[in-house]
Amino acid sequence: xxxRAAASSLPASEAFxxxxxxxxxxxxxxxxxxxxxxxxxxxxERVESGLANxxxxxxxxxxxxxxxxxxxxxxxLESLEIAVLASTLGIVLSxxxxxxxxxxxxxxxxxxxxxxxxxMARSFHPVIVAIVFVKAVxxxxxxxxxxxxxxxxxFIGKLFxxxxxxxxxxxxxxxxxxxxxxxxxxxxxxxxxxxxxxIGFATYQLDSNLRNSTMVGIVGAGGIGGTLFAAFQRFDYDxxxxxxxxxxxxxxxxxVLATAVRAIFIENATxxxxxxxxxxxxxxxxxEDA
Amino acid sequence: xxxxxAAQANGRTWRRFTPxxxxxxxxxxxxxxxxVVLSIRTIEVIPEFLADAPEQVADLFARMWPxxxxxxxxxxxxxxxxxxxxxxxGTLLSILLAVPIGVLAARNLVPVAGVNxxxxxxxxxxxxxxxxxxALLFVGIFGPGALAGTLAIAFRSIGFVGKLFGxxxxxxxxxxxxxxxxxxxxxxxxxTFGYWPQVKPAFxxxxxxxxxxxxxxxxxxxxxxxxxxxxxxxxxxNLFQWNRVAVILIAILVVVILAEIxxxxxxxxxx
Numbered sequence: 001x002x003x004r005a006a007a008s009s010l011p012a013s014e015a016f017x018x019x020x021x022x023x024x025x026x027x028x029x030x031x032x033x034x035x036x037x038x039x040x041x042x043x044x045e046r047v048e049s050g051l052a053n054x055x056x057x058x059x060x061x062x063x064x065x066x067x068x069x070x071x072x073x074x075x076x077l078e079s080l081e082i083a084v085l086a087s088t089l090g091i092v093l094s095x096x097x098x099x100x101x102x103x104x105x106x107x108x109x110x111x112x113x114x115x116x117x118x119x120m121a122r123s124f125h126p127v128i129v130a131i132v133f134v135k136a137v138x139x140x141x142x143x144x145x146x147x148x149x150x151x152x153x154x155f156i157g158k159l160f161x162x163x164x165x166x167x168x169x170x171x172x173x174x175x176x177x178x179x180x181x182x183x184x185x186x187x188x189x190x191x192x193x194x195x196x197x198x199i200g201f202a203t204y205q206l207d208s209n210l211r212n213s214t215m216v217g218i219v220g221a222g223g224i225g226g227t228l229f230a231a232f233q234r235f236d237y238d239x240x241x242x243x244x245x246x247x248x249x250x251x252x253x254x255x256v257l258a259t260a261v262r263a264i265f266i267e268n269a270t271x272x273x274x275x276x277x278x279x280x281x282x283x284x285x286x287x288e289d290a
Numbered sequence: 291x292x293x294x295x296a297a298q299a300n301g302r303t304w305r306r307f308t309p310x311x312x313x314x315x316x317x318x319x320x321x322x323x324x325x326v327v328l329s330i331r332t333i334e335v336i337p338e339f340l341a342d343a344p345e346q347v348a349d350l351f352a353r354m355w356p357x358x359x360x361x362x363x364x365x366x367x368x369x370x371x372x373x374x375x376x377x378x379x380g381t382l383l384s385i386l387l388a389v390p391i392g393v394l395a396a397r398n399l400v401p402v403a404g405v406n407x408x409x410x411x412x413x414x415x416x417x418x419x420x421x422x423x424x425a426l427l428f429v430g431i432f433g434p435g436a437l438a439g440t441l442a443i444a445f446r447s448i449g450f451v452g453k454l455f456g457x458x459x460x461x462x463x464x465x466x467x468x469x470x471x472x473x474x475x476x477x478x479x480x481x482t483f484g485y486w487p488q489v490k491p492a493f494x495x496x497x498x499x500x501x502x503x504x505x506x507x508x509x510x511x512x513x514x515x516x517x518x519x520x521x522x523x524x525x526x527x528n529l530f531q532w533n534r535v536a537v538i539l540i541a542i543l544v545v546v547i548l549a550e551i552x553x554x555x556x557x558x559x560x561x
């Protein structure tokens with residue numbers, strides 16, 4: 001190995017030089033892993049003692065306890081409401097923000113503030129944004145709705161901007177050359193080109209909001225998360241297990257619905273097609289998968 | 291309107307979608323409107339809280355100012371570095387675990403439907419559980435600390451990395467692989483010389499993208515005991531030290547933006 005490293009320092013052929021870097025990178029990576037593990041106090045003994053603990057933990061997790069069904073259903077419905085409202089608000093607000101941030105349609109003095117808004121909205125995890133909104137509008141679902149709205153603006157806004165920047169300007173010019181107003185240019189020249197991608201972002205964000213709406217409750221912003229965290233802190237592990245099963249079921253239903261909406265709007269499928277395809281539904285690729 | 295009437299007089303009406311397609315679209319629109327209306331009517335908003343929101347926001351900023359930058363070297367810096375380590379180690383561990391599962395999930399590599407399904411089930415369950423929930427579970431097992439956070443990040447990322455890597459493998463053109471098998475190449479050679487060069491760009495882009503996401507996610511794990519800057523944030527919040535909260539939020543913002551710049555630069559270099 002050292003011989004190879006030495007060889008590469010000579011003016012040797014390209015083939016040898018390409019061989020060395022992956023090895024150097026691998027060694028550096030290994031050194032980093034060892035250093036980081038020592039810094040984080042991650043050691044085999046801790047993993048071992050944890051694994052011994054795990055059987056005890058899982059024994060208390062099962063069987064799930066569905067006795068407090070009222071609390072569970074109330075929390076889940078609230079999460080669902082948060083997700084629906086935050087997605088709606090987020091989609092409505094991200095349209096103008098995304099449009100303003102597109103460099104091919106707007107002058108720089110419009111794109112820069114819009115881009116700053118998107119970067120700010122994207123940088124913080126929804127749960128951190130929720131902390132600020134809990135302080136601003138108090139405990140409860142409203143804080144969750146606002147926090148997830150901010151997250152939606154950041155995510156859809158960024159992808160929508162990129163989608164607009166990639167459109168073909170020929171159609172825009174054609175519409176503009178007929179003397180169309182700016183609004184008509186947008187409606188007939190820009191939006192038809194990005195509509196299917198926009199549906200993809202919007203359904204993805206609904207999915208993502210549903211996941212996060214079950215979590216913002218940890219900081220008091222409404223939904224099932226508060227119930228989950230309280231049950232966890234009281235060591236009510238069987239109730240925790242019931243809540244987790246409910247959350248996962250909700251998220252999976254949400255994913256199926258999002259796929260159905262994408263199929264209807266992007267592939268022009270009908271409800272009958274969806275039923276016929278059933279379990280073998282092909283997921284429509286969207287930006288997050290790229 | 292006149293043209294529509296003319297077309298109808300002609301006996302034909304041109305429409306973009308079939309009645310079934312229109313009905314399906316209408317059902318989706320109806321469901322969305324119904325969901326929004328129902329949510330607005332039933333969501334619990336406390337009017338008193340809403341009424342004094344402007345006051346509270348003003349109070350929030352008043353308490354955050356002046357930002358306690360003096361707190362950074364003593365209480366924030368180490369936690370911030372820990373957060374980055376959690377994100378990086380978690381991403382590395384997830385790649386290690388996700389690549390084999392992704393291979394098992396790829397139908398062209400492992401043509402056994404049962405194995406594919408099982409691998410996909412593992413990936414779906416990993417993605418369906420939020421990283422905060424993973425963190426809760428690992429805190430329950432290993433106790434509070436960075437170990438729980440790292441494992442939470444890793445287990446949440448397996449689904450993401452495995453799914454995208456498996457799809458990249460499935461989309462790899464089969465020409466080079468067929469050429470290799472025709473030459474009698476064993477399985478390992480087909481992997482390293484047939485598949486790997488084709489999926490390499492996708493692999494790096496998935497890994498970098500996930501690391502970027504994980505830097506954001508690892509910042510909140512501390513709220514449930516997963517270590518990192520979230521712990522510092524949690525204790526500052528519980529003590530209502532809003533000027534410390536402000537410095538922590540600024541630190542998170544800076545790290546997240548730096549991570550994004552780093553990812554963009556690396557992507558430009560290697561892809």
